[in-house]
Amino acid sequence: MDELELEFKLHPQLKADTWVIGDFPLCRLLMMKDANYPWFILVPRRAGVTEIYHLSAKERAQMIEESAELSETLADLFMARKMNVAALGNMVPQLHLHHIVRYEDDVAWPGPVWGVAEAKPYSDEQVTSIFKKLDVLLEGELDFILEIDAP
Template identity: 50%
Template sequence: MHNTDFQLHPQLAADCFEVCDLPLSKILLMNDSQYPWFIQVPRLNGVSEVIDLNECQQNQLWYESRVLSELIRDEFNPHKLNVAALGNMVPQLHIHHIARYNSDPAWPKPVWGLAPAKTYDKVEKQSLTQRMQTLLKERLC
């Protein structure tokens, strides 16, 4: 279903850690420990909008988004789940899935640009990416 020559946008590669590949999408963890913040990127080159995907790909994208969203809700118990595809800075289609709390540094505003990122330490990053990888793969079987 995906392009084997897929290239992740350099900004996403610089800002995130890879969690796993789903049938259509690559799941990333944003390197900001203030928010459980995951990014879903369809592994297709040259795609900037959801409408660039065919119907089957769109259905798979939304299915994977739903599974990721449910997992975030179940694991992190947020007050609100923000799901958005903006693409103003990074044109490659990607969908943010961010667990929000009324106690987080940006609440109730968007997370972008409000507080400097607090990067994960190596142990936190490894633990969270491995846990999410395992749980995502369990839910998609």
């Protein structure tokens, strides 16, 4: 573990809005507490990183690999019509990459999801089911380590 990973702390807003699922070699995988959309976030475990260009070339490549693996897994698991992947950071400066599963009948289609609907809570059973499925699908993928902190 390098110094930047030792100093890594999840931004308070991300911590409040998500559950931790686990870690890829570079990024922590989070799930948004919003059942309107299957919505996941990758956060590089590097202190002080606010932009993708703050990562080394090797880390940028690793983040893209993790993002691609996650996108494919989510698209298959949730039978996505489209995967929205975005890094905004206007409200939360810590670098994080949203992975949102979209459907033509979701509340925000075809526009962006931000500010469209109030967050809808998941049931404990829904969260447990999603985490179990992700654990099976991500097991062994890019050295993913499950580390659930959900209800």
